[in-house]
Amino acid sequence: MSAFPTAPPAPSGAQDFEIRPLPGSFAAEVLGLDLSRPLAPADFDRLHRAHLAHHVVVFRDQRITPAQQVAFSRRFGPLQVHVQKKFQLAGHPEVLIVSNIKENGEPIGLGDAGHFWHSDLSYKDRPSLGSLLHAQILPAEGGDTLFADQHAAYDALPEALKTAIAGLRAEHSYLAKYEELRARSPWRPALTPAQLEEVKPTVHPVVRTHPETGRKALFVSEHFTTRIVGLPEDESRAVLDELFALSTQPAFLYRHRWQPHDLVFWDNRSVMHLAAGTPDHLPRKLYRTTIEGDAPF
Ligand code: SIN
Numbered sequence: 268m269s270a271f272p273t274a275p276p277a278p279s280g281a282q283d284f285e286i287r288p289l290p291g292s293f294a295a296e297v298l299g300l301d302l303s304r305p306l307a308p309a310d311f312d313r314l315h316r317a318h319l320a321h322h323v324v325v326f327r328d329q330r331i332t333p334a335q336q337v338a339f340s341r342r343f344g345p346l347q348v349h350v351q352k353k354f355q356l357a358g359h360p361e362v363l364i365v366s367n368i369k370e371n372g373e374p375i376g377l378g379d380a381g382h383f384w385h386s387d388l389s390y391k392d393r394p395s396l397g398s399l400l401h402a403q404i405l406p407a408e409g410g411d412t413l414f415a416d417q418h419a420a421y422d423a424l425p426e427a428l429k430t431a432i433a434g435l436r437a438e439h440s441y442l443a444k445y446e447e448l449r450a451r452s453p454w455r456p457a458l459t460p461a462q463l464e465e466v467k468p469t470v471h472p473v474v475r476t477h478p479e480t481g482r483k484a485l486f487v488s489e490h491f492t493t494r495i496v497g498l499p500e501d502e503s504r505a506v507l508d509e510l511f512a513l514s515t516q517p518a519f520l521y522r523h524r525w526q527p528h529d530l531v532f533w534d535n536r537s538v539m540h541l542a543a544g545t546p547d548h549l550p551r552k553l554y555r556t557t558i559e560g561d562a563p564f
Contacts, residue, residue, distance in 0.1 A: 381542030396560030406549030
């Protein structure tokens with residue numbers, strides 16, 4: 268018999284995996300977990316807690332199908348279908364293709380997703396709880412995704428600014444940058460009346476409270492936030508520009524350098540994200556699922 272005690276066996280169906288913080292102040296990676304296998308309740312609880320604690324969770328080496336990505340995403344809540352129906356994955360309307368690839372001259376995915384800092388679907392009455400992005404084809408260089416911790420950004424605001432924005436509400440609109448993006452990209456068709464109906468502007472608190480952790484976070488973005496309700500236009504612009512600049516300072520960032528088969532799951536109630544850019548000639552393709560969250564308060 269070995270002189271060394273062995274680790275207790277994992278509970279029935281549980282997998283033996285590690286959750287390791289990544290360098291920086293948030294984000295963690297999960298090693299040794301296989302999401303193509305059924306997930307034991309205890310494993311799900313561990314992942315849920317890790318998501319709340321680290322805000323961005325990187326599942327390494329996930330050889331999962333789109334159906335398995337959809338099934339795992341659904342464990343956290345109902346999925347949201349993106350207004351750009353053109354870029355849904357065939358047979359999986361809940362999967363948005365994010366890609367710069369063209370086939371027969373036509374884009375196969377939304378190539379400029381994440382061009383500006385944002386929290387996914389903040390223009391909806393019930394914005395996204397979190398999003399999952401699964402690497403399919405990665406460029407040899409570039410293609411990183413940046414995340415900005417909005418709890419840290421809020422905590423670091425000068426007290427006078429915290430007081431000034433307490434209780435303020437801001438408008439979010441899918442159309443805020445639409446024409447600007449459309450003017451320089453092949454990915455943004457004119458929206459139909461039915462699509463416009465899906466993305467009517469909405470109003471959310473400038474500072475939201477995370478519904479599960481109770482922590483406060485800034486909730487305005489350069490992509491979707493158009494104005495602060497009740498302030499004169501110039502004052503609203505000045506406050507928003509100040510908040511946009513403060514919310515994405517280097518100290519609050521995690522830069523994700525994609526590895527093959529990474530599945531990245533972030534908390535849209537805690538972080539904003541930005542696609543750092545991919546050289547046009549290098550193909551990149553990822554599959555995104557988006558989980559519906561609560562109405563921010
Ligand atoms: C997104 O904003 O969902 C896409 C981010 C990325 O392509 O890196």
